[in-house]
Amino acid sequence: DGGITQSPKYLFRKEGQNVTLSCEQNLNHDAMYWYRQDPGQGLRLIYYSQIVNDFQKGDIAEGYSVSREKKESFPLTVTSAQKNPTAFYLCASSTNPGLAGGEQYFGPGTRLTVT
Amino acid sequence: KQEVTQIPAALSVPEGENLVLNCSFTDSAIYNLQWFRQDPGKGLTSLLLIQSSQREQTSGRLNASLDKSSGRSTLYIAASQPGDSATYLCAVGRVGGGNKLTFGTGTQLKVEL
Numbered sequence: 267d268g269g270i271t272q273s274p275k276y277l278f279r280k281e282g283q284n285v286t287l288s289c290e291q292n293l294n295h296d297a298m299y300w301y302r303q304d305p306g307q308g309l310r311l312i313y314y315s316q317i318v319n320d321f322q323k324g325d326i327a328e329g330y331s332v333s334r335e336k337k338e339s340f341p342l343t344v345t346s347a348q349k350n351p352t353a354f355y356l357c358a359s360s361t362n363p364g365l366a367g368g369e370q371y372f373g374p375g376t377r378l379t380v381t
Numbered sequence: 382k383q384e385v386t387q388i389p390a391a392l393s394v395p396e397g398e399n400l401v402l403n404c405s406f407t408d409s410a411i412y413n414l415q416w417f418r419q420d421p422g423k424g425l426t427s428l429l430l431i432q433s434s435q436r437e438q439t440s441g442r443l444n445a446s447l448d449k450s451s452g453r454s455t456l457y458i459a460a461s462q463p464g465d466s467a468t469y470l471c472a473v474g475r476v477g478g479g480n481k482l483t484f485g486t487g488t489q490l491k492v493e494l
Contacts, residue, residue, distance in 0.1 A: 272424075297480055308385065308470070308484035309425075316479060324481065356424055360480055368480045370415065370472075372425040 269293065270373035272357050277378045279351075287342045287376045289357035297368065298340035299358040302326065303375075309356065315340055344378065351380045383408045385473055387485035394461055395493055402456040402488045404471030409449045412474035415482065416445050416456050419468045428469075429456070461492045 270291045279285045291298065297316050301309040311324030315334040329348025334340055340359075344351045356375045360368035384407045394400050404414070413432050417425040429438045429445040431454070437446040444457040458465060468489045472482040 270424075299481075301484075306486065308486045309472075309482075310484075311481055314479055314481060322479065358425075369427055369430045370480070370482060371427060372417075374424040375422075377422075 270357060270359055270371060272355075272373040272376050274376060275374065277376055279378070279380050281380055282346045283380075284343055284345050285351075285378065285380075287344070287355055287357075287378070289340045289342065289373060290338055291340075291357075291359045291371075291373075292338060293359055293371065294337075295359035295361050295371075296337070297360045298334070299360075299370065300324070300330075300332065300340070300342045301356045301358065303354040303356060312342065312355075344380075351378060353378060383411075383473060383475060383483045385471060385483050385485035387469075387471055387488050389488060390486070391489040391491075393491045393493060396461060396463060398461050398492075399457070399459050400461055400490075402458070402469050402471075402490070404454040404456070404485055406452045406454075406473045406483075409452050410476045411449065412476055412480070414445075414447055414454050414474065415472045416443075416454075417470040417472065419470060419487070421468075425470065433474075458490075461490075463492050463494055465492050466490055 299314045300312040313332045315321035331343045357373040358370045360370045416428040431447045442459040468487040470487045471485045
């Protein structure tokens, strides 16, 4: 089956620890995205990558880092510098990153709780 | 800065009713508009994508329209079913490359038996 996988589904960490969220896609999409979802707010863009070995900051990149060493993978690290890391994290991918109209497809999400 | 608003925040209808969900955006310079469905605790499922040059798209019982000049889109659901109960999200594709989306906060729909 083609799609996007995120692991783990639930993640618990202590404050001050870095944590890495996994995102893998087998849709052969060039572009990948990370969003954060908080109750009562729309999804907000953290980072995006239009091609391997390249990525750009989104609207709320502070306290996060990413890498894009393979087309299929776009891991997100939540660092200890992120003030409010507890949230639902969603990964997405799409075709045609430089053109209008690329439909975005989403993974099942990872719920991160930091205490 | 693009802002996307969805009203109402919640909606409850009886089964079989036709309904319309609304999405408005402040900047008419968009690349596309995408409607999603989200079930509790799950990821987003893409329902319809409308390119900026299009006026509407249809898929089964769903029809989405786009009026860029007025900054509005509607999602029409025909003959609603309990299985349609979910949160519906509207997202606008930004001009400037990268296919970045700006999301609304969603309409939570409940279809009752």
